[in-house]
Amino acid sequence: MNERLYVTPYRCIDCKICEQACSLVKSKRPGVPARPRVQSFNVEGDTDFVLLCLQCDEASCQAVCPVDALVRNPVTGAIEVTDRCIECGFCVVACPFGCMDYDPANNEYIKCDVCYGDPACAKYCPTGALVWAERPLSEAEAEQRSAQRTTDPFSVPAGD
Amino acid sequence: MRKVRPTLDDTARMMSETNETVTITIDGRDVEAPAGAYILDVAGELDIDIPSLCAHPGLEPFGACRLCVVEIQKPGWDDWYRQLVTSCLYPVADGLKVWTNSEEVRRNREVVLDLQLARVPKSDVIGDLAREYGVERTSYAERDTDDTCIMCAICVRACDAVGRSAIATLSRGPDKYVDVPDKDACIGCLVCAHLCPTDAIAFVADDNGKRTIWDKQFDLVTDERTGEVLGTPEYLEHVRQRATDRGLRWPDEMKHESAKVKRRTYSSKLARVGRIEEPAE
Known part of the structure; x- marks a missing residue:
């Protein structure tokens, strides 16, 4: 599988659908949404962009982890938090992008694990800023997707 | 969180790097397990509940709380002979037989909890566990303290x-x-x-x-x-x-x-x- 989560920040419209999808998919108890692993931003009122874990080759979070709790999944290429975590929080301080976080609702340290190969954020992203594919969308494809989805993004059939 | 169970013990890690698997019997079930993994971790994968307080997947196994004791029998041993070991520290090997909840195991956990209850009478965790094993009150002299440390390190x-x-x-x-x-x-x-x-x-x-x-x-x-x-x-x-x-x-x-x-x-x-x-x- 060569699919990767391609991020094209300038296509982001800060609709926060990725955050909602992530919160709901990662929720552990009904009614308690998890803290999203992906964040969309609006800078100075006119610039939107989306930020999520870059899955660095030489990851700071992995390097400072005292118990090797952050393990790269060989299939998806994503670094995942395993149950070896002792909750020291070093990774949160070490990540230069702020992509490690602590979720107080579920009392655990979180990062993007691309949903083990089925990222909800990309599934519901209406503009193609996030896509789970073998290559990023071309401009024409992105425009086509925007036209289809921006009106009713949650109507997107699952698995698309 | 994803469950992975690599063990920290160097010997076990070296053994598991060879990707060898062994077949063991836990509570009558034949299961395959990576060579060098500890019994507690293998049982955890099978959702067999072994009580333990001092074990953590990220830390060195220590065998301090003695609650994870199980009975084992190695191939070649006499049929009546079984040994009690702490499952958090005992690596699996081919042909190993494990009983995680036999009468002898439960009796040993009772004694451990009885002693811990005397040490930390105010601890809810120990109190609940002891009640689970039928120990309502300790049979030893209770320490007069609010301290709940069980020295698990x-x-x-x-x-x-x-x-x-x-x-x-x-x-x-x-x-x-x-x-x-x-x-x-x-x-x-x-x-x-x-x-x-x-x-x-x-x-x-x-x-x-x-x-x-x-x-x-x-x-x-x-x-x-x-x-x-x-x-x-x-x-x-x-x-x-x-x-x-x-x-x-x-x-x-x-x-x-x-x-x-x-x-x-x-x-x-x-x-x-x-x-x-x-x-x-």
Whole structure:
């Protein structure tokens, strides 16, 4: 599988659908949404962009982890938090992008694990800023997707 | 969180690197397990419940709480002969037979809980576990104390893993206790308090910008923008030291900045490649 989560920040419209999808998919108890692993931003009122874990080759979070709790999944290429975590929080301080976080609702340290190969954020992203594919969308494809989805993004059939 | 069960013991790791699997019998079920894995981890994968207090997947197995005892029988042993071992420390081998909840095992756990109940009469965790094994009241003389430490040393091992080794067991025998001999070594990360199975370590995480643990008071660094507590200055300095030791770039101006503030670095990077405008400070 060569699919990767391609991020094209300038296509982001800060609709926060990725955050909602992530919160709901990662929720552990009904009614308690998890803290999203992906964040969309609006800078100075006119610039939107989306930020999520870059899955660095030489990851700071992995390097400072005292118990090797952050393990790269060989299939998806994503670094995942395993149950070896002792909750020291070093990774949160070490990540230069702020992509490690602590979720107080579920009392655990979180990062993007691309949903083990089925990222909800990309599934519901209406503009193609996030896509789970073998290559990023071309401009024409992105425009086509925007036209289809921006009106009713949650109507997107699952698995698309 | 994804479940992976690599073991920390070097021998076990070397053995598991060969990808050898062995077949063992747990409670009558024949299962395949990676060579060198510990019985407790193999049982955990099968959702067989073995009580344990001092075991943590990320820390060295220690065998302190004695609650995870199981009965084993190696191939070649006489049929009537079984041995009691701590499952958190016993690596699986081909043909091993394991009983996790036999009469003998339950009787041993009862004795352990009976003794622990005498040691820490105020602990809810031990009280609940003891009741589960039919021990309502300890048959020994109760200690007159609010202390709930069961001497499992998970805090000692966690502090070693964190890289500070501030916590140690002091004294010997019945007087043995856990403390921080060198207060300077403690960075106030609270890992010990969070991992403690019986909540024996008293701490105040945040009281008007101060944190107290092990009778030491720390200042707290908060994020200027969001007001989130980032940790103590000693803690942040320790992570910075750890990161630079491992060859990570750690610009000094980023030292005590929060993750949230650091996101600006990313947006200004985008501004440089002409994607977005530089955000005004």
